[in-house]
Each structure stands twice: as C-alpha cells, then as structure tokens.
Amino acid sequence: MKEALTKRQNQIFEFIKKYTIENHKPPTIREICKKFNFKSTNSAYSVLKALERKGYIQRTNLKARNININDFKLDKTQIDLKEIPLISTFDAQNPLRMFTNLNGTIKLDMKIFDTLPSFAVEVTDDGMQKDGIFKGDIAIITQSLEIKNGSIVFAVIKNEGLIRHYKNENNEIYLIPSSRGYETLKFKEGDKNLWIGGEVSFIIRKLKR
Amino acid sequence: MKEALTKRQNQIFEFIKKYTIENHKPPTIREICKKFNFKSTNSAYSVLKALERKGYIQRTNLKARNININDFKLDKTQIDLKEIPLISTFDAQNPLRMFTNLNGTIKLDMKIFDTLPSFAVEVTDDGMQKDGIFKGDIAIITQSLEIKNGSIVFAVIKNEGLIRHYKNENNEIYLIPSSRGYETLKFKEGDKNLWIGGEVSFIIRKLKR
DNA sequence: CAATATACTGAACATTTGTTTAAAAATCAA
DNA sequence: TTGATTTTTAAACAAATGTTCAGTATATTG
Numbered sequence: 001m002k003e004a005l006t007k008r009q010n011q012i013f014e015f016i017k018k019y020t021i022e023n024h025k026p027p028t029i030r031e032i033c034k035k036f037n038f039k040s041t042n043s044a045y046s047v048l049k050a051l052e053r054k055g056y057i058q059r060t061n062l063k064a065r066n067i068n069i070n071d072f073k074l075d076k077t078q079i080d081l082k083e084i085p086l087i088s089t090f091d092a093q094n095p096l097r098m099f100t101n102l103n104g105t106i107k108l109d110m111k112i113f114d115t116l117p118s119f120a121v122e123v124t125d126d127g128m129q130k131d132g133i134f135k136g137d138i139a140i141i142t143q144s145l146e147i148k149n150g151s152i153v154f155a156v157i158k159n160e161g162l163i164r165h166y167k168n169e170n171n172e173i174y175l176i177p178s179s180r181g182y183e184t185l186k187f188k189e190g191d192k193n194l195w196i197g198g199e200v201s202f203i204i205r206k207l208k209r
Numbered sequence: 210m211k212e213a214l215t216k217r218q219n220q221i222f223e224f225i226k227k228y229t230i231e232n233h234k235p236p237t238i239r240e241i242c243k244k245f246n247f248k249s250t251n252s253a254y255s256v257l258k259a260l261e262r263k264g265y266i267q268r269t270n271l272k273a274r275n276i277n278i279n280d281f282k283l284d285k286t287q288i289d290l291k292e293i294p295l296i297s298t299f300d301a302q303n304p305l306r307m308f309t310n311l312n313g314t315i316k317l318d319m320k321i322f323d324t325l326p327s328f329a330v331e332v333t334d335d336g337m338q339k340d341g342i343f344k345g346d347i348a349i350i351t352q353s354l355e356i357k358n359g360s361i362v363f364a365v366i367k368n369e370g371l372i373r374h375y376k377n378e379n380n381e382i383y384l385i386p387s388s389r390g391y392e393t394l395k396f397k398e399g400d401k402n403l404w405i406g407g408e409v410s411f412i413i414r415k416l417k418r
Numbered sequence: 419c420a421a422t423a424t425a426c427t428g429a430a431c432a433t434t435t436g437t438t439t440a441a442a443a444a445t446c447a448a
Numbered sequence: 449t450t451g452a453t454t455t456t457t458a459a460a461c462a463a464a465t466g467t468t469c470a471g472t473a474t475a476t477t478g
Contacts, residue, residue, distance in 0.1 A: 006445095008455070025234035025274050028435060040457045045437075050454080062463055064273030064435050065234055096211060107318040112347065112413065116229070132341035132414065138321065143226060152416055204321065205341065205412040207361055217425070237465060249427045254467075259424080271433055273465055 003054040012036070012047050013056055016067055024116075026067035083107050084140070086120045092156040092195040108140070115201045118143040121154055121161055123203075127177035128152065128163050133203055139163055140202035147199060154197040157185065163200060212263040221245070221256050222265055225276055235276040292316045293349070295329045301365040301404040317349070324410040327352040330363055330370055332412075336386035337361065337372050346414045348372055352407035363406040366394065372409060 005013060015035055019027045027035075032044035048067065051057045058068045088103035099119070106120050123137040131152065133139070141154045153166040155175055164175035164185070173194065175185040187194045214222060224244055228236045236244075241253040257276065260266045267277045297312035308328070315329050332346040340361065342348070350363045362375040364384055373384035373394070382403065384394040396403045 006454070020233055024229055024278070028273070029437095030435070038456070040459090041436080042438085042458085043456050046455075059436095062436055064237070064464060066436090068233070104320065106321050107316075109316040111313065112315055129341070132338070132343055134341055143223075146227070200416050203412070203414040203416060205414075206324075207409050207412060215424070238467095239465070247426075249429090250466075251428085251468085252426050255425075271466055273434065275466090 002056065005051070005054065005056070009047055009050055009054075012044065013051055016057070017069055020067075020069060026065045026069075028065055082110055082113070082117065084117050084119050086122075086138075087161075088122070090156045090159050090161040092158055092193050095156065095195045095197070098156070106138075113140060113202055115142045117141065117201055118198055121197075123163055124161060125182070127179055127182035128165075130178035133163055133200070134205065136206070138204040139200045140204070141198040142201040143198035147196060152200040154200060156195040156197060157187075158193050161197075166196070211265065214260070214263065214265065218256055218259055218263075221253065222260055225266070226278055229276075229278060235274045235278075237274055291319055291322070291326065293326050293328050295331075295347075296370075297331070299365045299368050299370040301367055301402050304365065304404050304406070307365075315347075322349060322411055324351045326350065326410055327407055330406075332372055333370060334391070336388055336391035337374075339387035342372055342409070342412055343414065346412050348409045349411035349413070350407040351410040356405065356408060361409040363409060365404040365406060366396075367402050370406075375405070 012032060015032065016026060019031070029041050029044045029048070032038070032048075033041055036044070038044055048057065048059065052059055056070060058070060060066045083105045085099055085105050086103045087098045089098055091097045108117060117140045120138050120140050123133055123135055123139055126135045133152070139154060147153055147166050147168075149167045149169070151166045152163060153175075155162050155164060155166075157175075162175065162185075164177055167174040167176060168189070171189040173187045173189055173191075173196075175187075177184065221241060224241065225235060228240070238250050238253045238257070241247070241257075242250055245253070247253055257266070257268065261268055265279060267279060269275045292314045294308055294314050295312045296307045298307055300306045312331075317326060326349045329347050329349050332342055332344055332348055335344045342361070348363060356362060356375050356377075358376045358378070360375045361372060362384075364371050364373060364375075366384075371384065371394075373386055376383040376385055377398070380398045382396045382398055382400075382405075384396075386393065
C-alpha cells in the first residue's frame with residue numbers, strides 16, 4: 001500500500017492527472033506553480049519529489065514534462081470523455097473522406113476506454129464471431145503505427161470495412177477471419193485498395209431486445 | 210478537407226500519434242530526430258511546420274513537447290451522459306449494500322447506451338462464452354420488471370455475481386450457462402439467496418494488449 | 419526549363435524548463 | 449514545547465528544447 005498523501009500533495013497529484021488527461025501531456029513545473037499561485041518553482045518541485053518518493057509518479061531528471069503517473073489506468077477519480085467519430089462510409093483510396101461523412105459521434109469514458117481511441121465503426125459481418133465479435137457490434141478503433149501479426153484490425157477494402165486478424169508476411173498482407181464461411185484476403189503491401197484503419201481496442205455490443 | 214501529407218510527413222505524424230498514445234505526452238523535436246536518424250533538429254522541425262500549416266497539428270512556440278494533435282480533442286460536455294456505478298461486491302440478501310462499496314463509476318453516452326442502464330459489473334467467468342460474453346468483459350445491466358425466459362441476466366447468488374440465461378418455469382428459476390463445463394443452477398422463486406439484478410443490455414470488451 | 423516545395427545538414431542562438439541551495443513560516447506529532 | 453516534516457519564497461544555475469539562418473540536394477509542377 002502506498003504511503004498516504006498530504007492534502008497539498010493530493011491536490012497537485014490530482015491536477016497532474018487531470019492536466020495529463022485533458023492535454024495529452026503532463027504539466028511543466030511552472031504550469032503547476034501558476035495553477036496554485038506559487039511564487040517559486042521549488043514549491044511545486046518539492047511536492048513532485050515527495051510524490052515520487054511515495055511512489056505516485058516517476059520522473060526523469062532534466063527532461064521537460066516528464067511526469068509519469070503510476071497506475072494511470074487504475075485511476076477511478078477522474079471523469080474524462082473523448083468524443084470520437086462513428087464512421088459509416090468507407091474509402092480505402094481516400095480515408096480522410098470517411099471522416100467528413102459521419103454517422104455522428106460517440107463520447108467515451110476514458111476510465112474504461114483508456115487507449116486513446118481514434119474512431120468507431122459498426123461491425124458489418126460475422127467473420128470474427130469465433131473471437132466474440134458479432135455483426136452489429138460497435139468496434140472502437142485505435143490507430144497505431146506498428147500492427148503486430150495476429151492483431152484484430154479494422155481494414156477498408158475499396159468501399160467496404162472489415163474486422164479481421166492481421167498478418168504481414170513477405171510484404172503480403174493477409175486479412176484472416178476467425179469464422180468458417182469467410183475467405184482470407186491477400187494484398188500486396190502498398191496496395192491502394194487497402195487501408196488499415198487501426199487495431200480494434202474495444203467492442204461494444206447491444207444485447208437487449 | 211485537409212491537404213494531403215507527403216510520405217515523410219505522414220511517417221512523422223504517425224510517430225507523433227503513436228508516441229503520444231504510448232507515453233501520455235508528445236515527443237520532443239530531438240526525440241523525433243532520433244527515431245528517424247536525423248542529424249539536424251531542423252529536419253524534424255520543418256516537417257512540424259508543414260504539419261501545422263496543413264492543419265494536422267497545432268503548436269505553441271517555444272514550449273516543450275507542445276505538439277497538439279487535432280484529432281485528439283477531448284470533449285467535456287456532459288449532455289446525454291449517464292453515470293452508473295461499477296459494482297464489485299455481491300450480496301443477494303442485501304443488494305443495496307453492493308452499491309455502497311463501489312469500484313467507481315462509468316459515464317455512458319446515451320446515444321449508444323440507450324436503455325437506461327442501472328449499473329455495471331465485470332464478468333467473472335466464461336459461462337456465457339458461446340454468447341460472446343467473456344471473463345473480464347464489462348456488462349451493463351438494466352433493471353426491468355419483467356424478465357423474459359431466455360434473457361441474459363445478471364444474478365447474485367449469495368456473495369457471487371453471475372451472467373446467465375434466465376428461465377422461469379413452474380415457480381422455479383433456472384440460470385443456464387451457454388458454455389460447456391458450467392452447471393445450470395436451480396432456485397425456488399423467492400429464494401433469499403438469489404437476486405436478479407437485471408438484464409444485460411450491453412457488453413464492453415477490451416481487446417488490445 | 420524555371421520556379422517551387424520538400425528533405426535534409428550544420429551551427430549557433432534564445433527560451434523554456436528542471437535543479438540546486440538557502441532560508442523562513444506553517445503544520446503536526448511526540 | 450521541541451523537533452521533524454511540509455509548505456513556501458527567492459535567486460541563480462544547468463540542461464533541455466525550440467528557433468533561426470545558411471546552405472545543399474532532390475523531386476515536383478507549371
């Protein structure tokens with residue numbers, strides 16, 4: 001169990017968490033000072049040292065904005081929402097166009113959906129049923145640079161969107177379903193007809209009715 | 210419509226997004242240089258200027274780690290949101306007690322979660338895997354007066370919570386799993402050891418990692 | 419072709435940001 | 449009360465980080 005925080009330490013810790021969630025980066029020491037009307041940077045600095053000693057944050061000396069919050073994902077006090085587009089039209093050749101013709105947006109509670117999602121899309125077939133992903137589910141997609149083999153991705157092929165397992169081998173991209181009755185698709189890397197939107201980070205399914 | 214990015218600009222833009230997602234803060238210019246083996250900070254710097262001019266990022270002069278990705282804007286309005294408790298202890302004899310010892314709350318966007326949910330609970334076993342409900346999923350429960358046979362319900366038996374199919378026949382309540390290896394449970398109607406919390410209206414599953 | 423944008427290097431410079439030291443006041447527990 | 453810890457101020461310094469200028473090379477476009 002971590003050592004308890006003083007009132008001031010907790011105030012500053014909460015501020016750091018809130019700032020980080022809202023701004024996608026931690027505050028500088030001087031920004032903390034401004035928030036709490038500190039006249040000296042050492043006011044905030046010494047509290048940071050205490051927070052680090054007690055195990056709430058980790059820092060690297062001399063690096064700007066280098067407060068790393070421990071157990072960031074277990075945080076239950078913060079309520080923060082991110083609004084992401086729900087896309088409904090698909091265009092592999094021009095992915096940006098998909099974001100101009102939306103089916104509205106969804107607000108997600110970042111306490112639960114904690115991977116900086118990029119957009120949402122409705123699952124259009126049962127090709128991944130074996131993985132518990134069904135037609136009609138809403139898939140939350142997180143864009144990432146490197147996608148590992150085996151990851152479940154959202155792919156756009158021409159004007160169709162699909163959820164499939166991803167495999168890249170010898171510059172060939174395979175989109176592999178998990179259920180029978182669906183074909184594995186094969187593409188050359190760089191094929192303009194294929195756009196990998198990102199990894200599926202969450203599934204939301206409506207059950208009732 | 211945003212102006213298209215060059216290959217290099219896109220590489221760097223993707224790197225910034227990935228870094229930000231993984232580190233909860235944007236990279237410094239020198240960190241970008243290191244990633245791409247640039248010898249001069251201006252190599253990255255000039256690309257940042259291009260990304261800003263094309264509307265993909267926003268920056269503030271002279272601030273460390275001040276790349277703001279335009280897609281990542283958080284929304285703080287609370288319209289159409291409902292906050293529900295996430296329960297983690299179970300007590301069939303005294304259900305109200307479960308709501309005093311919470312594991313926090315979740316905010317749901319009522320555009321998606323549109324059935325007046327009552328509370329949320331983590332799925333504790335794989336007894337409903339055939340229905341695509343896995344251990345670790347978050348189940349959103351909606352209380353309702355009439356529960357039809359076949360509905361998927363959240364039931365509390367003594368001090369344990371379960372997701373099962375519901376069946377009421379001849380004043381006997383059956384809790385039926387969908388996967389092999391799990392037993393059907395049978396109760397007399399009115400049994401104090403059983404509390405039906407409501408129907409499962411949504412399932413949220415984290416996939417990545 | 420010329421003009422323009424992109425992609426980089428190199429070196430200095432400016433500003434922000436983190437760090438240290440010294441000290442005073444406030445708080446809290448023994 | 450006494451002593452330890454916390455909180456805060458103040459000032460100077462060190463390091464990181466962003467910015468600018470000058471220049472080369474390559475591709476792209478009209």
